[in-house]
Amino acid sequence: MSDDGHSTTTMVAAPAPAVEPYQSTKKSLEFWLVFCESILTLARAKKADSKCSPVGTSVAVFLSALELTSVGTALPTIVKDLDGAGFIWIGSAYSLASSALMPASGGLSNIFGRRAVMMVSIALFAIGAAIAGSAQSMNTLIVGRAIQGAGGGSIISMSEIIVADLVPLRERGNFAGIIGAVWALASVLGPPIGGALASAGQWRWLFYLNLPLSAVAAVLVFTFLRMKTPEGSAMEKLRQIDWIGNLAIIGSTASIILALTWGGVQYSWTAPHVIIPLILGGVGIAAFLVYEFTIAKHPIVP
Numbered sequence: 313m314s315d316d317g318h319s320t321t322t323m324v325a326a327p328a329p330a331v332e333p334y335q336s337t338k339k340s341l342e343f344w345l346v347f348c349e350s351i352l353t354l355a356r357a358k359k360a361d362s363k364c365s366p367v368g369t370s371v372a373v374f375l376s377a378l379e380l381t382s383v384g385t386a387l388p389t390i391v392k393d394l395d396g397a398g399f400i401w402i403g404s405a406y407s408l409a410s411s412a413l414m415p416a417s418g419g420l421s422n423i424f425g426r427r428a429v430m431m432v433s434i435a436l437f438a439i440g441a442a443i444a445g446s447a448q449s450m451n452t453l454i455v456g457r458a459i460q461g462a463g464g465g466s467i468i469s470m471s472e473i474i475v476a477d478l479v480p481l482r483e484r485g486n487f488a489g490i491i492g493a494v495w496a497l498a499s500v501l502g503p504p505i506g507g508a509l510a511s512a513g514q515w516r517w518l519f520y521l522n523l524p525l526s527a528v529a530a531v532l533v534f535t536f537l538r539m540k541t542p543e544g545s546a547m548e549k550l551r552q553i554d555w556i557g558n559l560a561i562i563g564s565t566a567s568i569i570l571a572l573t574w575g576g577v578q579y580s581w582t583a584p585h586v587i588i589p590l591i592l593g594g595v596g597i598a599a600f601l602v603y604e605f606t607i608a609k610h611p612i613v614p
Contacts, residue, residue, distance in 0.1 A: 382506030382518050389510040394450045402450075404573040405458040410465030411569055412562040417466035418473055419558070419612040423549045425541035426477065430470045430533050436463030438526035445519030456519070474537070557604055557612045564596030 383390075383402065391399045421429040440460025447453035471491075479487050509517050542549070571589035579585040604611040 382502040382509075385503045385506035386510035386515040386518055389513070389515050390453070391450075393515070394447070394453060399450065400573065400577060401454045402457055404569070405454045406461035406464065408566055408569045408573075409458045409461030410468070412565045413462045413465040414469045415561050415565075415612055416558045417469045419554060419610075421470060421473060423542060423552045423610075426470065426474055427533055427537045427541070429466065430474065430537065431530060433463045433466035433470055434526050434530045434533065436460070437467055438463070438523055438530075440464075441519040441522035441526070445516040460519075460522075552610045554604075554608050554610050554612050557600060557608050560596055560600040560603065561612065564593045564600060566593075567596065568593035 387399065387402065390402070417429055417433065437460055440456045440458070440463060443456030444453050444460060445456075447456055475487055475491070476484065506515075506518055509515055544552075567589040571586045571593065574583075574589075575581045575586040601613070604613045
């Protein structure tokens with residue numbers, strides 16, 4: 313009570329909450345095996361993309377670090393051995409298929425599970441590598457590269473999704489740095505390996521080397537990637553696929569990459585062969601976004 317007879321209230325500040333010190337979460341052996349598998353397949357998938365197209369694509373920003381890697385340095389030898397024109401498609405087929413499948417793989421993994429989609433991705437990558445390595449014509453090599461790109465694009469997407477699922481948010485930057493170091497190592501080793509094998513007349517081993525690494529990755533995924541698989545029958549899962557959205561983004565992406573591949577090389581930038589695919593791709597992406605945000609029941613883009 314104060315001297316003039318009025319009561320007073322004393323405000324006592326509440327003690328500040330103690331700040332819990334940061335503690336790194338201990339990782340199990342299974343985690344490190346799955347993480348190593350992710351960066352292993354990611355490095356191989358990225359090193360396989362050679363960007364032989366003279367026009368940059370929209371695959372991903374960091375792919376520029378792998379330009380002229382293993383396949384790029386061996387390209388003159390490959391073209392000479394296969395006597396094939398249209399060598400530009402060796403890189404473009406991979407980039408086109410990779411870019412088209414990357415958006416779809418994330419949505420499919422939410423429906424069928426991370427492990428199933430990753431296993432299929434590794435299988436596609438290995439099958440494409442086997443076809444490309446055994447190719448006796450340029451057309452066969454391009455088909456193999458397209459299949460390899462479909463698997464490689466999905467591997468890139470799934471590797472990053474799996475790491476994000478397994479690692480807490482506050483530690484994610486550390487593991488992103490590890491993956492970045494692996495990308496850098498792959499880009500440094502790619503050119504000399506490609507050049508050495510090409511000089512020895514063994515360029516096919518640039519593709520065959522993917523097979524044992526893919527086998528190791530598949531074993532690690534199947535054995536140690538223990539994540540909950542979404543429940544439901546096969547028909548129920550198929551009904552959850554955003555078919556319209558997937559077709560729209562795949563078609564639009566392929567159209568734009570096709571135009572960028574042709575532009576300034578096979579056709580001039582003002583030619584209808586370039587302008588029309590660019591317009592169709594842009595309109596398709598706009599329609600895709602409108603559909604995803606307004607109509608789709610199970611959108612790729614939530």
